[in-house]
Amino acid sequence: MRHIHFILNPIAGNGNNNLDLALLNKHFNTKDFTIAVKPTGYKKHAIKLTQDSIAENADVIVACGGDGTINEVASCLVNSTIILGIIPIGSGNGLASNLNIPKNLDKALALIKKQTVKKIDVGQLNNHYFFSNTGIGFDAQVIKHYEAANKRTLSSYVKATLKSLRKSNKLIEVETTLNGEIVKQKPFLIFISNSNQMGYNVSLTPKASLDDGKLDVLIVPKLSFFKIALFTLLMLIKKHHILKEVEIHQTKSIKIIQKKRFFFQTQIDGEFLMIKNRTIEISVLKKALNVIGI
Structure with a gap:
C-alpha cells in the first residue's frame, strides 16, 4: 500500500484550484493506494502540512502549485527517502518545466502513479x-x-x-x-x-x-x-x-x-x-x- 498525500495551493496560478477525489480514485485504486488531499490556507502552511504528512508515513508527497509551493514542500524532504511529486498549477512552473512534468492534470497524475524517480541537486542559501x-x-x-x-x-x-x-x-x-x-x-x-x-x-x-x-x-x-x-x-x-x-x-x-x-x-x-x-x-x-x- 502506497500513501500519497497531495498538498494543494488553492490560489496558485489563476486560483480556484481543487483536486476531485473521483479523478484521483480513477488513477489510484483503493487496493494499492491511500490518498489524502490537504489544501493550504496561508503562506508557509504547506510546510506544516508536509511535516504532518511525514509523521503520517506518506511515501509520496505531491506539491500542487507553483515554485513557491514546491519549495515549501520540498524543503521538508531534503535528504529523506520520501518522494516529491509535482502538479504544476502555478504561474511560472520553472522546476516542473525542467523536469518535463506536463501541465495536463491527467498526464501529471499518470506520471505520479508511474513514479519514475530522479535524484536532483538542492541549492542552499544560508539556512x-x-x-x-x-x-x-x-x-x-x-x-x-x-x-x-x-x-x-x-x-x-x-x-x-x-x-x-x-x-x-x-x-x-x-x-x-x-x-x-x-x-x-x-x-x-x-x-x-x-x-x-x-x-x-x-x-x-x-x-x-x-x-x-x-x-x-x-x-x-x-x-x-x-x-x-x-x-x-x-x-x-x-x-x-x-x-x-x-x-x-x-x-x-x-x-x-x-x-x-x-x-x-x-x-x-x-x-x-x-x-x-x-x-x-x-x-x-x-x-x-x-x-x-x-
Missing part, C-alpha cells in the same frame, strides 16, 4: 533551500514588485520588470567570492541557478543541470540603461550571454558580503525573501532530493 534558483539585485526586485501586484499573470510580471528597470540605478556594492576569486562590484544582478528554467519559458541559465553537482551563476555588472534594456530583450530569446559584460560561471559555492547594509533582498524560487545578514553563503547539496519526473 534556506532552493530548487530552481535564487538571486539578488534585479530579479529580486522584479519578484518584490510582482508579489505586490497580487496578480500572478504574465502581464503583472512584465509590469514588475518595467518598474524594476526604472529603479535599476540604485545598486549596492558587494564582495563576491567565487571559485577562489574575490571581486568587489555593484552588480545589476547575481543569479544562481540549479535549474535551466525560471518559468514562462524564460531562462537565464539554459545550460544548468539539476544533477551535475554544480550551480550556474550569472553576474551582470552595472550597465547603462540602454544596455540593461538590451539585456532584458536578449534574455527573452535566451541570447543575453552575447553581451560582453555578462559573466557566466559554474561553482559549488559562492559567498556574497555587503558592508553597508545588515540585510539582503533576495528571491528564492520566485518568492521574495529578506535575509537579515551581511553575508549570504550559497552551496549545492548533490542529489539530495527524490523527485518524480521524466
